[in-house]
Amino acid sequence: MPPRISGQGVRFAFREYTSASAQASTLPRAPKPRKWPARVAVAAGLLGGGYAYDRNFNASAVSRSLRTAYIGILCTLDYKINFSPRNADKIEGLHQRVADRLRYVIDTNQGLYLKLGQALGLQAALLPKPYREAFGHVFDRAPSVPWAEVVEVFQNDLKLHPDDIFDYFSDEPLASASIAQVHRASLAPKAGEAKGTIVAVKVQKPAIAKQMDWDLWSYRTLMYVAEKLFDMPMYFVANYVSQQMRLETSFRNEANNARRCAELLAQTPELRDDIYIPKVYGAAEGYPESDRIMVMEWVDGCRLNDKEAMEAMGIKPRDAMDLAIALNSAMTFSWGFVHCDPHPGNILVRQHPTKKGKPQVVLIDHGLYISLSKTFREDYCTLWRSLFVLDVPKIEEIARGWGIAVDANMFASAILLRPFRVSQKKEENPGPELSQYEQQVELKRRMRTMLENEQLIPRELIFLTRCQRMMQANNQTLGSPSSRVNLSAKWASIGYTRSLTGSRDLRSVGLWTWIKDRSNAVIFRFTLGAVDLAFWITTVKQRLWPPAKGEGWEDKLQKQFESMAREEFGIEIDDKVFLG
Structure with missing residues (x-):
């Protein structure tokens, strides 16, 4: 049997225990290890890793959107605080600050943001002067991507190197725009030909596909904020413009637009001899097609606004301009299928192949069209x-x-x-x-x-x-x-x-x-x-x-x-x- 303990012994043992506990509580406790440095290090590691992944594998799509969000919040706060009657004499400076920030976002993000800047520019005429100036550069030449990235697009989309398709392919692009660049190339010569046909190869910049969804979301958000900011209806066009932008990044869609335009032109006797649509090479001609690669017939010509070049060819600028206006008008009023980027770089002029002293207008870049009901x-x-x-x-x-x-x-x-x-x-009395x-x-x-x-x-x-204004500007120039x-x-x-x-x-x-x-x-x-x-x-x-x-x-x-x-x-x- 286990030994028996008396009540007095229990009380003594309890007093000893509580006395020892009290003494122990008076002793200094060992400091607890701090957890926040470790947490900061983990957070910094995650942020750094996320930034590195976004930059190297996601074309900085998230970083670009965060930059846009930051600028958007900054502009919103600036307006909410400073757009008031008490700051009436400082409104121009407020507009200038916000416009400079928007320009910074467009210039830094590049890519599709240049197209989005053009979309914002459609409404800039109704905004204060600093905004019109901020969007004045969105039609300028965009930086090109290196040769290695061009090869990467070919290998990812076609599983081929450019040299596997073309007899010659220029390493350096001849032109670069917001979403693509153009290289000069030649097709392999056919039997009996001394040299192959010269073509223009349009290659989409590889970052566009990764950035597109984020960029369009940022654009819609920016338009929503702008509507709230300016208290003017602006967001109602955002979804429509986004849809058109998405279509513009598909070169299969662009090829189909070019072919349809050529078909409608052939049905328009007033214009079909004087307007030319370059041929698109695709599956029907035995060439691979891709959403990011398009092969077109090469056509030499000067820009529509190059008056000196036209006169050097013996062409009257009025004849060329009349044709360009007639083409835009036929598309709008007769076809219901409208090329919506009649920038002078997209309308070339060359000597007519059969009419001496007359021009032939060449329409290129068929990415942006709208269909009219x-x-x-x-x-x-x-x-x-x-x-x-x-x-x-x-x-x-x-x-x-x-x-x-x-x-x-x-x-x-x-x-x-x-x-x-x-x-x-009736003339109203001016207030x-x-x-x-x-x-x-x-x-x-x-x-x-x-x-x-x-x-x-x-x-x-x-x-x-926008088309009417561009044609007016071409005429003015x-x-x-x-x-x-x-x-x-x-x-x-x-x-x-x-x-x-x-x-x-x-x-x-x-x-x-x-x-x-x-x-x-x-x-x-x-x-x-x-x-x-x-x-x-x-x-x-x-x-x-x-x-x-x-x-x-x-x-x-x-x-x-x-x-x-x-x-x-x-x-x-x-x-x-x-x-x-």
Whole structure:
């Protein structure tokens, strides 16, 4: 049996235990090891490893987005704190700081951000001056990628080296843009040929595929923040522009666009001999195809705005410009399939192969197209024709249908990109001069009123207006040799006539409609004739007394349009970014 312990022994043992515990509690305790240095080291290691992975294997896609987020937050806070009546005299400096930050993001991130900068530039004309200047460089040449990365794209997409496909392939690109660069190459000569066909090979920069989703998400976020920041409707175009950007990075889509454009051109007798679309080499010709590699026929020519080169070839700049405007107008009003990047570098001019002294216009870079629905195209053709027959009710009806509430004169001028009055407007008594802060608050109010229903606004208008402005800028650069508005209006009339369904004879439409059709046709021709006469008089004056730079026909129209926008709507327009 175990020994028995008395109650007194238990009490003694307890007193000894508690006494020892008390003494032990008075002794200094050993310090606990600190955990935060280890945690910081682990966090730093994870961040460093994540940054290294993102930079070396993910084309810095996450880092670029974080940079954009940081700048976006900084700009938002700057506006929230400093855009107020008490800082009315410092508003210009605020805009300058924010514009400089946005330019920094575009210049640092490069790649698709240059395209996104162009998309932002579409709306920059309605923003304060510093923003217009910040986006003025987005059409410039972009840096190229080294030869090793070009080879990497071929091996990843085709499992081939460029030398396996081409008889010759230039190591250095001849041109570099935001998402791709172009190399000169030659195909292997066929039997009986001394040398192969010279081609242009467009190669997408490898970082684009990794960066695209992050960049487009950043763009949409930036547009959302900008809408909240400026309190103006801007985000409604973000998804549409993102979709077009995504399509533009697919060279299979670009090849299909080029082929479709060539087919539509072949069905247009007025243009098919004078416009040329370079051939695309693909599976049908026995060459591999890829979303990041495209092989095209090589075509020599000068840029549309190179007046000296055209004159050296014996070509009149007016003939080339007329063709370029006619092509853009046919696409818009007749085809409903529009090349949306008519930058002068994408429109080449060469001597016509069969017409001595005449130009042939070559259209390249078919990545960005929009398709116009039949309903929108009919409305757009009707709108242009209505502008020239002064059908104010129809103009206002179309504007309301597009969710745009604006004075008919301003709407007409914005569509034509020239001052145009279709109705008499009462002059309002000018109020007291507003401060810069008050002017911009008033502009926001007017813009919100004008775009009363942003869901109804056709997204296509964004790109069509951009195309019109680019064609106007091309004409300006050449000294305004072409009557842009009239040429476009004539094609609008052609598109309007072709879009009509059913007979328009007296028996079918009735006496009143029949008379209206005929009177509208007379007014249309008279208005075009009046504009042509004014253009001709200006052209004669320019030949007799050469104007100073910036005083051509388009320049005058642009200045008058800017003045009208400023006086009647409070908008400062200065979109010289399209003059590149």
